[in-house]
Amino acid sequence: MSASLEEASAAVADAARSPDPMRTTPCRVRRVLRETADTFTLVLEPPGGSLGFAPGQFDMLYAFGAGEVPISISGDPGVPEVLVHTIRAVGSVTRMMQRLRPGDRVGVRGPFGTSWPVDLAHGHDVVVIAGGIGLAPLRPALLHLLAHRGLYGRLVLLYGARTPKDILFPRDLREWRGRFDVAVEVTVDRASPDWQGAVGVVTRLVDRAPFDPGSTLGLVCGPEVMIRFAVAALERRGVPSSEIHVSLERNMKCAVGLCGHCQMGPVFVCRDGPVFPYERVRPFFGLREV
Amino acid sequence: MTTGSTGGDGLLLEVAGLEALLAALRRHGYGLVGPRVRDGAVVYDTLGSVADLPAGWTDEQEAGRYRLVRRNDAALFGFGLGPHSWKRFLFPPSTVLWHARRADGGFEVVAETPPAAPLALVGVRPCELAALAVQDRVLLGGPWADPDYRARREALFVVAVHCTRPGATCFCASLGTGPRAPSGFDLALTEIPRPDGPAFLLETGTAAGEALAAEVPCRPASDAERREAESAVAAAAGAMGRALDPQAARGALGTAWESPRWEAVARRCLACGNCTLVCPTCFCSTVEDTSDLAGETAARTRRWDTCFGVGFSYVHGGSVRTSVAARYRQWITHKLATWHEQFGTCGCVGCGRCITWCPAGIDITEEARAVAGRSAGRGAS
Numbered sequence: 001m002s003a004s005l006e007e008a009s010a011a012v013a014d015a016a017r018s019p020d021p022m023r024t025t026p027c028r029v030r031r032v033l034r035e036t037a038d039t040f041t042l043v044l045e046p047p048g049g050s051l052g053f054a055p056g057q058f059d060m061l062y063a064f065g066a067g068e069v070p071i072s073i074s075g076d077p078g079v080p081e082v083l084v085h086t087i088r089a090v091g092s093v094t095r096m097m098q099r100l101r102p103g104d105r106v107g108v109r110g111p112f113g114t115s116w117p118v119d120l121a122h123g124h125d126v127v128v129i130a131g132g133i134g135l136a137p138l139r140p141a142l143l144h145l146l147a148h149r150g151l152y153g154r155l156v157l158l159y160g161a162r163t164p165k166d167i168l169f170p171r172d173l174r175e176w177r178g179r180f181d182v183a184v185e186v187t188v189d190r191a192s193p194d195w196q197g198a199v200g201v202v203t204r205l206v207d208r209a210p211f212d213p214g215s216t217l218g219l220v221c222g223p224e225v226m227i228r229f230a231v232a233a234l235e236r237r238g239v240p241s242s243e244i245h246v247s248l249e250r251n252m253k254c255a256v257g258l259c260g261h262c263q264m265g266p267v268f269v270c271r272d273g274p275v276f277p278y279e280r281v282r283p284f285f286g287l288r289e290v
Numbered sequence: 291m292t293t294g295s296t297g298g299d300g301l302l303l304e305v306a307g308l309e310a311l312l313a314a315l316r317r318h319g320y321g322l323v324g325p326r327v328r329d330g331a332v333v334y335d336t337l338g339s340v341a342d343l344p345a346g347w348t349d350e351q352e353a354g355r356y357r358l359v360r361r362n363d364a365a366l367f368g369f370g371l372g373p374h375s376w377k378r379f380l381f382p383p384s385t386v387l388w389h390a391r392r393a394d395g396g397f398e399v400v401a402e403t404p405p406a407a408p409l410a411l412v413g414v415r416p417c418e419l420a421a422l423a424v425q426d427r428v429l430l431g432g433p434w435a436d437p438d439y440r441a442r443r444e445a446l447f448v449v450a451v452h453c454t455r456p457g458a459t460c461f462c463a464s465l466g467t468g469p470r471a472p473s474g475f476d477l478a479l480t481e482i483p484r485p486d487g488p489a490f491l492l493e494t495g496t497a498a499g500e501a502l503a504a505e506v507p508c509r510p511a512s513d514a515e516r517r518e519a520e521s522a523v524a525a526a527a528g529a530m531g532r533a534l535d536p537q538a539a540r541g542a543l544g545t546a547w548e549s550p551r552w553e554a555v556a557r558r559c560l561a562c563g564n565c566t567l568v569c570p571t572c573f574c575s576t577v578e579d580t581s582d583l584a585g586e587t588a589a590r591t592r593r594w595d596t597c598f599g600v601g602f603s604y605v606h607g608g609s610v611r612t613s614v615a616a617r618y619r620q621w622i623t624h625k626l627a628t629w630h631e632q633f634g635t636c637g638c639v640g641c642g643r644c645i646t647w648c649p650a651g652i653d654i655t656e657e658a659r660a661v662a663g664r665s666a667g668r669g670a671s
Contacts, residue, residue: 020401020437021434022387022437022577022590022592023387023388023399024388024399025399026396026397026398026399028396062579064390064397064581064585064588065390065579065581065585066579066581067579068577068579068590088606090606091606105397107390107397107399249605250605250610251602251603251604251605251610253575253576253577254575254577256432256434257432257433258429258432258434258436258575259575259576259577259595260573260574260575260597261576261595261602261603263620263624265628266631266632268632271432271433284547287547287548288616289611289612289613289615289616290547290610290611290620
């Protein structure tokens, strides 16, 4: 992690430790971007400017009177003036947020949680594996890696979506594909007639991806079953499990380790995660209902 | 009798002295909370005077059973623990965290003001003091502290009562959390039953306790009275109806994720959550967001939650822990094993409430032993 990110993290931590971590701050909605049929991006303006965030962290977003949900930050850590969140409308709160318009307000608490350890990858290759909406919390890491491209070896993004219509951030993907210094592979579970890309689970892309397994940092986010297979594929290629980091999702009410909802064995996903060294959570991945 | 004796751990207080103690606490602005008989149980509620205490009452407890019965003396603290824990006064079952109202095209958030009157808890058992210490670690000891709990906790005055009357479901002695409290109180009493009404050995634990004791009529206790109090507490240690080996439980539960015992206990467990409600250390909560019909004002309320609810672990697509077996495993594993890793202490203090108030009579000590006794449990690590 660069010095600036470390500072941002420290500032974030101090801010989050303000007297009442449960109190939300209303933020103005600057833009609402439609991403896919069920996914949208909110661009928010924190009053008094942003506190900054580290890639992989999340905020608790509050829709007035309706409720609060944990949402990863999907924006550019190099543009901290706005808070960007990409959200799938799947419940009452997120559906309400889908109807927000510029000028409306959303309550924000955060940023919370751990971040992708991009500093560990200086001089090494980085493989980013994302499934579905799991690309959203990885986008800040990708933007950071690309903004500091010279610090890293080869850079690979492997992304899987359900169908071509569910592919997130197509503008970003087009732009990244156009660069010669990043390998982007996208696959879908179910193709449409005009789809010319790969079909199948994202983990199958790992075998052919261009990276040096002995010198690679793996960053993985998506459905838990996908994480399991992605980690297995990386390990088959020879990436030590100590070099693999994953981001997890659990029910969260407080985001600061006080409400108990997000426990997975001894860890609080909100406070000890959401980004974990895989080794830390490996014991619970093969078990049911932990 | 002298008034204003201070220092030392051997003062003798009569019932009139206890009444004066309550009056002095009230004079100093404390609201009094203590044990009272209500709805067929000893519960914690507002105290007016000594007359409100459960004089002459005790109880019979077993797994899934609680009955009040009469004592043949007028002891004021001669009962076991009831369904309430002091948690409800420091971490209330329902707390409004903040209000919000529409303003200037958006909304503004108004923090709830912390509670006004400081509380004095009267009659806190050593196991419950241990529970307070556990809650302090959970709610104040991490990177983020709970401001509401902190405000209530810092204003607290604690009058402990060393335990001379454990119940059949008690096991504090095996966890080292009772029957005597070494610290954690402002004042501590040991009840010495007498045919004509009890007397109390009074100890001071803090400067605030000493200052208060100085306002109360009492006299130095005799050696015989001190010995009598000590032996009553020592006898309590040997009268526990249950026992639990915390290290054995921790070791066994930490590697018993796939024990067949979970299916066995799930056949009896109703997943009602009674155990988490009566537990003095269970801290899980949820939040509820509400608004008025016009959508002009909104509020966030924090409520006790239970890991036995199927919605507790809900994420989009379904709950993580759908089976009762997984939910019971989560509760007991957290309480006796993962709590150590999270907070550096056991999550259980041996109060026995979860055994007494389980409608199916499931016994945490028995389940921990059963899991420890099986080698079939394949570990997670």
